[in-house]
Amino acid sequence: MQLHWSPKSPYVRKVMVCAHELGVAPQLQLVRSVAAMLKPNAQLMQDNPLSKIPTLVLDNGRTLFDSAVICEYLNDLAQGTLFPQAPDQRWRSLRWHALGDGFLDALILWRNERERAAPLAPLVAAFELKAQACLQQLEREVAELAPAPLCVGQVAIACALGYIDYRFHDLGWRAQAPQLAAWHHTLVQRPSFQATEPVDG
Numbered sequence: 001m002q003l004h005w006s007p008k009s010p011y012v013r014k015v016m017v018c019a020h021e022l023g024v025a026p027q028l029q030l031v032r033s034v035a036a037m038l039k040p041n042a043q044l045m046q047d048n049p050l051s052k053i054p055t056l057v058l059d060n061g062r063t064l065f066d067s068a069v070i071c072e073y074l075n076d077l078a079q080g081t082l083f084p085q086a087p088d089q090r091w092r093s094l095r096w097h098a099l100g101d102g103f104l105d106a107l108i109l110w111r112n113e114r115e116r117a118a119p120l121a122p123l124v125a126a127f128e129l130k131a132q133a134c135l136q137q138l139e140r141e142v143a144e145l146a147p148a149p150l151c152v153g154q155v156a157i158a159c160a161l162g163y164i165d166y167r168f169h170d171l172g173w174r175a176q177a178p179q180l181a182a183w184h185h186t187l188v189q190r191p192s193f194q195a196t197e198p199v200d201g
């Protein structure tokens with residue numbers, strides 16, 4: 001299987017953390033692909049018309065995207081437990097997954113806007129408000145998040161927090177969400193997170 005990949009993308013990181021946890025990372029051939037919102041990548045678009053990473057190309061030539069679908073595919077392949085089956089745990093994990101991904105979406109849009117020559121102030125303010133609200137919500141949920149068996153929802157949330165560390169040094173999120181920070185600190189000691197730390201270049 002080929003994975004359109006970058007060492008910087010937090011959505012790719014989520015897939016790679018799952019792959020490591022599931023023991024299928026060695027089956028992935030990583031293809032370094034550049035995906036930028038303002039520069040659609042013609043080669044990548046042959047596999048994903050949205051020009052986004054991660055995109056998975058299966059050995060039979062079929063393609064899978066986005067990251068949520070790829071994580072679920074890898075979990076099925078390995079018959080893993082990152083997508084819990086029991087209804088309560090399943091919906092809880094899927095909700096955390098959506099919260100982690102949505103948090104990331106807001107952070108990335110915020111960063112894109114604030115880096116423009118003339119950022120639109122109301123847009124920057126709206127993305128910042130949403131990101132702060134996600135942090136506060138997660139701090140309220142940490143008592144449930146921390147003891148839950150490892151699932152894709154926690155991986156998504158941890159990747160969003162890792163993206164803050166990578167791109168928003170000035171945010172000081174640990175002071176705002178200290179219990180979440182403690183949970184995150186413990187989780188990222190796992191080899192799957194250590195192996196997927198974002199790097200430039």
Ligand SMILES: N[C@@H](CCC(=O)N[C@@H](CS)C(=O)NCC(=O)O)C(=O)O
Nearest residue numbers: 009011035036037052053054066067
């Ligand atoms: N919902 C998608 C989001 C993926 C995404 O936006 N990836 C970024 C890289 S971090 C990308 O490919 N951006 C290029 C673009 O938006 O055109 C997923 O979960 O896979």
